[in-house]
Amino acid sequence: MxxxxxxxxxxxxxxxxxxxxxxxxxxxxxxxxxxxxxxxxxxxxxxxxxxxxxxxxxxxxxxxxxxxxxxxxxxxxxxxxxxxxxxxxxxxxxxxxxxxxxxxxxxxxxxxxxxxxxxxxxxxxxxxxxxxxTTESSALTLLTNREIEALPLFSKGLNAKQVAQALGIMPKAAHVHKANIYTKLNVTTSFELLKIAIDVGVIQLDELT
The missing domain is CATH 3.40.50.2300 (Response regulator)
Structure with missing residues (x-):
């Protein structure tokens, strides 16, 4: 090796x-x-x-x-x-x-x-x-690469259509990614998702201003 x-x-x-x-x-x-x-x-x-x-x-x-x-x-x-x-x-x-x-x-x-x-x-x-x-960051390792790309976008409040455009994928796929992210990270609201994204460092606070 x-x-x-x-x-x-x-x-x-x-x-x-x-x-x-x-x-x-x-x-x-x-x-x-x-x-x-x-x-x-x-x-x-x-x-x-x-x-x-x-x-x-x-x-x-x-x-x-x-x-x-x-x-x-x-x-x-x-x-x-x-x-x-x-x-x-x-x-x-x-x-x-x-x-x-x-x-x-x-x-x-x-x-x-x-x-x-x-x-x-x-x-x-x-x-x-x-x-x-942290529990949140451990859960983050369960996400696929595409879900990790979508995470900060959904955290910022973008809808599935906007995320699909940003990632160059179909809206239906974006909806699936969102559902998977919410399930894997055990969240039910965008605010909870944003908190995790900030905690694990995929979003910086200055990006929200």
């Missing part, structure tokens, strides 16, 4: 690499310390899994890189390894396609299990990160 790492602290990067390459047939093929460096590397060679830190030197964060991979290389599975084991970081990372989220405090014990699970297409969130998750 080929693995990439984006982490701006070399000691952490080296320790991750050493740990991962103890596994038979696992090889770290990309080591990057910035989003730009990682983008250049992944254009040349794509790993099976990318381990991503959120806080990086420079303006761009690991979330920026997750978004880039989600759009351009959706087949690359991603795991976040970060000290930010609380909201809205966790939900934002999951929304951008991360299948795994490991706190750096427990990475030495859990990183191998996380990679094995994510390689099989399973979600892996370490226990200390789970404790930081």
């Amino acid at each position: 080929h693995i990439g790492i984006i982490e701006d602290h070399q000691l952490v990067r080296d320790s991750f690499k050493k740990l991962l390459e103890l596994q038979p047939d696992w090889k770290v093929i990309i080591e990057a310390c910035s989003v730009n460096e990682a983008k250049l590397a992944v254009e040349l060679e794509q790993p099976d899994i990318f381990i991503v830190d959120i806080s990086l030197n420079g303006k761009e964060t690991g979330l920026t890189f997750l978004s880039y991979l989600f759009e351009h290389f959706p087949n690359i599975k991603t795991i976040v390894a970060s000290m930010h084991d609380h909201e809205p970081y966790v939900s934002n990372a999951l929304r951008l396609g991360a299948l795994g989220y490991v706190s750096k405090r427990s990475a030495s014990e859990e990183l191998i299990d996380a990679v094995k699970s994510v390689a099989l297409g399973k979600r892996y969130i370490s226990e200390d990160v789970n404790f930081a998750l």
Whole structure:
């Protein structure tokens, strides 16, 4: 299995690499310390899994890189390894396609299990990160990618026809997405939906002014 790492602290990067390459047939093929460096590397060679830190030197964060991979290389599975084991970081990372989220405090014990699970297409969130998750954000992980796109639009009060136009889908599909969102998040009003959207970070308060 080929693995990439984006982490701006070399000691952490080296320790991750050493740990991962103890596994038979696992090889770290990309080591990057910035989003730009990682983008250049992944254009040349794509790993099976990318381990991503959120806080990086420079303006761009690991979330920026997750978004880039989600759009351009959706087949690359991603795991976040970060000290930010609380909201809205966790939900934002999951929304951008991360299948795994490991706190750096427990990475030495859990990183191998996380990679094995994510390689099989399973979600892996370490226990200390789970404790930081709210009920709402846990429910958010149940949404499909299209439902996640529709969530902030419905939260802002758009109707199904407007959401359909914004996403380029049929109104009937938008109605289905709305029903699924309300059911999965266990809400009955747009106000409740808006509160969840704000709590998990898919809408910022300044967007409502």
